[in-house]
Amino acid sequence: MPQSQDIKGPARWRARAEEFRELAEDISDEQVRQSMLRLAKAYERVAIRAAERSRVEYGALISIAIIGAAFAFLMLCDRWAD
Secondary structure, three states: OOOOOOOOOOOHHHHHHHHHHHHHOOOOOOHHHEEEEEEEEHHHHHHHHHHHHHHHHHHHHHHHHHHHHHHHHHHHHHHHOO
């Protein structure tokens, strides 16, 4: 796995889940195989939470940008009104 992958991003955790599913295919011990598949599901849940967190953070950034643009517009309107 490349070092450049974002540790907080969902892609990293989905890749880990896939790794565990692939490893589970080659394991003959049923208990160990089921443990590996449970770990894969856990990584999928982490990926889902990471994706949700990314959407919230992105939404917050958009909101800040909109507020900043509105403030700049109001400042321009105020200058032109003088």
